Amino acid sequence: MIILAILAAIGIIVGLVAQSKKEAGAGWLTLGGSILLLLSFVLATFVIVPPGHQGVIVQLGKVTGRTLPEGLGTKMPFIEDIKHISIQTFKHEVPASSASIDLQDVATTIAINYHINPLHVDEVYRTLGHTDITEYVARFADPAIQETVKKVTAGYLAEDLILKRELVKKEIATLLDTWLGERWIEVETVSITDFQFSEMFTASIEAKVAAVQAVLEALNKLERVKVEAQQREAAAIGEANARIAIANGEAEYIRIVTAAQVAANESILATLTPEVLQYILLDRLGEDIKLMVIPGGQGLGLVLPQP
Template identity: 45%
Template sequence: MSKYQSPKVNVNMGPMKAVLIAILLLIIIGVVASASVKIVDAGHRGVLLHWNAVDLTKPPLEEGIHFVIPFQDEVINIEVRTLKYASEARSASRDLQTVETTVTVNYHPDKEQVHNLYKNLGLDYENRVIQPAIEETVKQVTANYNAEELITKRPLVKQDIEFSIRERLNQFNVVTEVISITDFEFSALFASAIESKVEAEQNALRAENDLKRIEVEARQAEANAIGLANANIAEARGEAEAIAIINKALAENPNYLDWLKTQAWDGKLPLVVGEGGTPFIQIPVKP
């Protein structure tokens, strides 16, 4: 080697390779650990999948952290809290009146059957079963009533709709909590006719109540008149009996008149004197 030739430098690559391998191992461990740990959120249940197939042998996973086989298992979160769905259904009543019914359903998936729900319907079960169940039920129930009965028998209509919706959704592992019929809407012409009919019925009821009041007052007036007449008759009869008694006493005993005079005299000399010096007195009668 010439004295002017540059010497070769040997670089030891061992430590650098070790660092790279360590970093790679940490990355692999992190990925594996991440794939092994699954979290089920609060208010949810977890559906365990093995190679994308629902595992029906185990119950749904509870809230919290769960360890699964990495890259093989997956967990699908399904909310089991109270959910709300509102639907406006157009239908026809028995008398062929168009009715728009607004139904609100509070529901939640069956917590113990979410894996079956996911297997059969997936996550879009609301549009697949809840909406059709509400619309079909409303059409069937409203067809059993005429438009007026939908208003006057609202609790019975609500009961029929609620029972039918519950029965349908239970088949799909969906639990209904509260079902509300928030509104019945009819055509403007029919609504006006209903309002006029209700007003006429109220006026008829008011007139009937007035007639009953007048009849009661007439009977009261009649009873008062009969009572007053009976009182007058009794008073006249009493006066007639008193006069008859006095006449009989005078006929049987002429001195009875003198006795009455002495009973009525107050001991004072009279201002008016009758014939024979006898004070003139009045025979007391019943006032």
């Protein structure tokens, strides 16, 4: 259609130029005006959509339902207009207050990173009437976040909102993704600031934490005492075993030495025949002791010196 309009404009200009030839004086003036008109017509046909945006085509004030991607595009000159809607990622924060299942007041701030669904930028513009999408998001996201926080926190004890923070965030993100997605707001991430409670509840939580810490410290101390006692017991057992081992070694040494001595004595006794004993006796007699041989093989008689 745009090409046909351009061709029609060229045809009109060619006709005007041909007509102007009949009027020699006005020929060049008509030609120049025709060229300027053609250039303005051509330039009005093309449009550039900036990066991170979609172009919504509006024809005589009416949203056509057609869009242009970023880059160079075309439109009907002087009839259609292009509205640029950002599809980039933005951040939106909403303070929210609610009550837990145990009726404790809860306050927090929900932050979402979002972008507009590129396939429905025309619907966003039709609903908004202008291109400031932050106003569009605030119009729908603020109440949705408030209701979501109230719905989710009402299912938890105040204490569990802290202990199960990741689970709470996941539930809020799931609900927001569904609710805002119906308004063509695509939620990328959801963040939750620290939950804030009443001063009385906060004081009770701090007291409970302190009590738990005291119990843990007592248990750690008891465990440390038990470990030290076990270490001392192990050391005592080790020392006793060492002493037993030394005693057993000494006893074994005495037994071996005694056995060796007994064996040596038995070996010596086995060699002491009567003849050997008589020889030893004679060898060790003093010079003043005289021998007397007793006939009949009855042995030796000793004659001791008189004093």
